[in-house]
Amino acid sequence: MESPVVYFKDLFSKKLKINAIALAGREQVMHRPASPLVTIIRKEIGDHVRSWRFIVLLVLIVLTFLASMYVSVTNIKPAAAGEEPQQFLLYLKILTTTDGSLPSFHIFMSFLGAILGIGLGFDAVNAEQQNGTLIRLLAQPVYRDNLLLAKFISPLIVITTLFLSLALLMIGGGLIITGVRIEIVEILRILAFILLTVLYVGFWLSLSILLSVKFKQATTSALTAIGIWLFFTIFYKIVVNMIVKAFLPDPAFLSPDDIMYYNNVILNLLRFSPSQLYTDATTVLLMPTVRSLGPLTVEQMAGAIPTPLSFRESIMIVWPQLTGLFAATTACFALSYFFFMRREIRS
Amino acid sequence: MxxxxxxxxxxxxxxxxxxxxxxxxxxxxxxxxxxxxxxxxxxxxxxxxxxxxxxxxxxxxxxxxxxxxxxxxxxxxxxxxxxxxxxxxxxxxxxxxxxxxxxxxxxxxxxxxxxxxxxxxxxxxxxxxxxxxxxxxxxxxxxxxxxxxxxxxxxxxxxxxxxxxxxxxxxxxxxxxxxxxxxxxxxxxxxxxxxxxxxxxxxxxxxxxxxxxxxxxxxxxxxxxxQLSSKESHIVTITVADVSPFTDHHQQEIEQQIAGVKAVAVSGNTITITCTRNLTPELVRSFVKNGLDILGVQQKEYGLEEIYQRYFENNLTENESNGKSGSLFQRSFFKKIKN
Structure with a gap:
């Protein structure tokens, strides 16, 4: 019963110190007291890493990762056969190839990321309030925003570490198995993918922290967060389809220009869902051949050279998605700030 | 300080x-x-x-x-x-x-x-x-x-x-x-x-x-x-060895001659005297003069319990008699305390 906890404790304890020192900045001298923010972050990371909840989530993600890696590695040969050798980016292929039996890792992450974010944040504030630790904490000389920031930053540090190690494992494994050298562009794209995933988890995290500030019971906030997530992953598409069928004209009677226009409208409606933003952005980042997220006309395609896009161009395409996710995260965080800062805390 | x-x-x-x-x-x-x-x-x-x-x-x-x-x-x-x-x-x-x-x-x-x-x-x-x-x-x-x-x-x-x-x-x-x-x-x-x-x-x-x-x-x-006892009546309980010398005449004397005595009650060997101010010395002198053997004199002290109880009793009775919203009875209650 104790073994996994002890294992993780030892595994991460070094990292915790390193993280804390890195956060404290270079001017931080060791014997001086750490700032309250660093202290809280350190404690929060420790709590997360030792909690069974995190271990379960970790196992879930690692299993998903291994399964999708297995599927893609076994199918890498047929996928590689159709490609020109100069344009073939093996490590991106490992992340995206699938034979249809399992979704690829980045599709998995579009819903696992949400669960991860919700799982790490849904009881951030209200559990402390229920236990009576919140009032004790706030009776210390600590600014309230420090607490909220720590509740946000520490899970982000944990999941960044998690995804970075997974990606490095994947690259290392790929190097050993295939012996193919990794291109710089691949490193950039994988790093961008990890950052994007962290941002996406960050969105769900800030949403669930907002709910945990707003609701007194941890179960209420967890259920509400899961409700919002379900709405966006399942019902939102159905709702959009219904609206489209009810309001938009029959495509049979429309000119191609109009069809294109309405298609864009529908796509933009779908992009209100954060998981759609995430899937769009990861698809472009991990598949350099994807040139646009909307429909393209023949005129637009005319004269295009059939080569993969450069990293910069891919980033340009997904910039709106990145901004959207970032804005949603910030909005949730700002709201939780607003609700938390002047609230009366009682046990 | x-x-x-x-x-x-x-x-x-x-x-x-x-x-x-x-x-x-x-x-x-x-x-x-x-x-x-x-x-x-x-x-x-x-x-x-x-x-x-x-x-x-x-x-x-x-x-x-x-x-x-x-x-x-x-x-x-x-x-x-x-x-x-x-x-x-x-x-x-x-x-x-x-x-x-x-x-x-x-x-x-x-x-x-x-x-x-x-x-x-x-x-x-x-x-x-x-x-x-x-x-x-x-x-x-x-x-x-x-x-x-x-x-x-x-x-x-x-x-x-x-x-x-x-x-x-x-x-x-x-x-x-x-x-x-x-x-x-x-x-x-x-x-x-x-x-x-x-x-x-x-x-x-x-x-x-x-x-x-x-x-x-x-x-x-x-x-x-x-404060509380000055507003309330003082109660002095005197225990004597033998209550027989304490006659009705004597009781009347105490009630009339010592100003402030409100009531005298005898039960067994104890005599309880309720008065408006602290009369213990006068009472004891009078008892001794009349040849009573005093075994003990007890003066009622108000502890916190009584003080607290007293405030709440007032509060409660006011509340019941008023039967109105809190602020109203609070106000009247407050007057009473100040008096």
Whole structure:
């Protein structure tokens, strides 16, 4: 019963110190007291890493990762056969190839990321309030925003570490198995993918922290967060389809220009869902051949050279998605700030 | 000794239309142990939260050590140790780690954190179970751990909200003795709230009686007792060896000659005399003159229990006779107290 906890404790304890020192900045001298923010972050990371909840989530993600890696590695040969050798980016292929039996890792992450974010944040504030630790904490000389920031930053540090190690494992494994050298562009794209995933988890995290500030019971906030997530992953598409069928004209009677226009409208409606933003952005980042997220006309395609896009161009395409996710995260965080800062805390 | 460390002026807190705290004025001096007494829901906790800057007052000012607690709560929290009503700890961490965490948050230098935490655990008598998970602690142990946590920041002021809740009687005694000792040794100001009167009586220098958001009385317990007994009739009980010399004639003499005697009642060997002022010496002289052998004289003293009871009885009867909203009966009640 104790073994996994002890294992993780030892595994991460070094990292915790390193993280804390890195956060404290270079001017931080060791014997001086750490700032309250660093202290809280350190404690929060420790709590997360030792909690069974995190271990379960970790196992879930690692299993998903291994399964999708297995599927893609076994199918890498047929996928590689159709490609020109100069344009073939093996490590991106490992992340995206699938034979249809399992979704690829980045599709998995579009819903696992949400669960991860919700799982790490849904009881951030209200559990402390229920236990009576919140009032004790706030009776210390600590600014309230420090607490909220720590509740946000520490899970982000944990999941960044998690995804970075997974990606490095994947690259290392790929190097050993295939012996193919990794291109710089691949490193950039994988790093961008990890950052994007962290941002996406960050969105769900800030949403669930907002709910945990707003609701007194941890179960209420967890259920509400899961409700919002379900709405966006399942019902939102159905709702959009219904609206489209009810309001938009029959495509049979429309000119191609109009069809294109309405298609864009529908796509933009779908992009209100954060998981759609995430899937769009990861698809472009991990598949350099994807040139646009909307429909393209023949005129637009005319004269295009059939080569993969450069990293910069891919980033340009997904910039709106990145901004959207970032804005949603910030909005949730700002709201939780607003609700938390002047609230009366009682046990 | 006029050296106020906590000054509340015109403090008011509204929850919607409900006045939780109503125009409270209170000054607590350095080194004093002040007991805030009142029934549940009287606004004690709200007052404490405002003192710490954890809640904003609707009106009025809070000054703690000369710092405005509403606009600068962090500076106040550096000076004040607060133990809430329901102390909660991180159950997954051991008690010492809980304490170390709080010590770090208070900016105690890293090298001093552990030794000081261990020292504090010893001070509150938890040195034997400091490596136990806080979740396994009993209520009384948690209370002690809470006190250790309050003390580790070396505060000027300690605020304890219902500190004796849920501890057994002997534990309460020890706990209060510890608080008193600390306060005296290090000249720490203590503000504690409670609805357990006799416990408060043991340790407090001054008490404030707090009902429905108003401070009805605030003074030393002895003075409060005097105030109350001067308003009420004095009761002197005299026990004699033999009651037979005490005749009706004698009784009439006492009732007529000594001004202020209201009633005399005889039952067995005891004679109970109700009078409007303290007449004990006159009564004893008169008894001796009449050849009665006095075995004992008892003068009724008002303890905190009586004082408290008296205030609440008034409150209750007013409430019943008025049958109106709180503010109305509060007003009339207040008049009565002032008279």
């Amino acid at each position: 006029e050296n106020p460390v906590i000054e509340l002026t015109g403090l008011t807190k509204l929850y919607g239309s409900l006045k939780a705290v109503d125009n409270l004025n209170l000054t607590i001096n350095k080194g004093e142990i002040y007991g805030l007494l009142g029934p549940n829901g009287a606004g004690k906790t709200t007052t404490i939260l405002m003192t710490l800057g954890l809640t904003e007052p609707s009106a009025g000012k809070v000054n703690v050590c000369g710092i405005n607690a509403t606009s600068n709560p962090v500076a106040v929290k550096r000076r004040v140790g607060y133990m809430p009503d329901n102390v909660g700890f991180y159950d997954g961490m051991n008690a010492l780690d809980n304490l170390v965490y709080i010590a770090r948050l208070n900016g105690i230098p890293e090298s001093a954190v552990r030794p000081r935490a261990i020292e504090m655990m010893e001070a509150v008598g938890l040195e034997r179970s400091m490596y136990k998970k806080a979740g396994t602690y009993s209520r009384g142990m948690k209370q002690r751990l809470g006190l250790a946590e309050v003390l580790i920041k070396q505060p000027d002021i300690i605020i304890l909200d219902e500190p004796t809740n849920g501890i057994d009687p002997s534990g309460v005694k020890e706990f209060l003795a510890l608080i008193r000792q600390l306060s005296r040794q290090q000249n720490i100001t203590v503000l504690l709230s409670s609805h357990h009167l006799n416990q408060v009586q043991q340790v407090c220098d001054r008490v404030g009686i707090f009902v429905e958001g108003r401070l009805l009385a605030s003074d030393h317990i002895s003075r409060l007792s005097d």
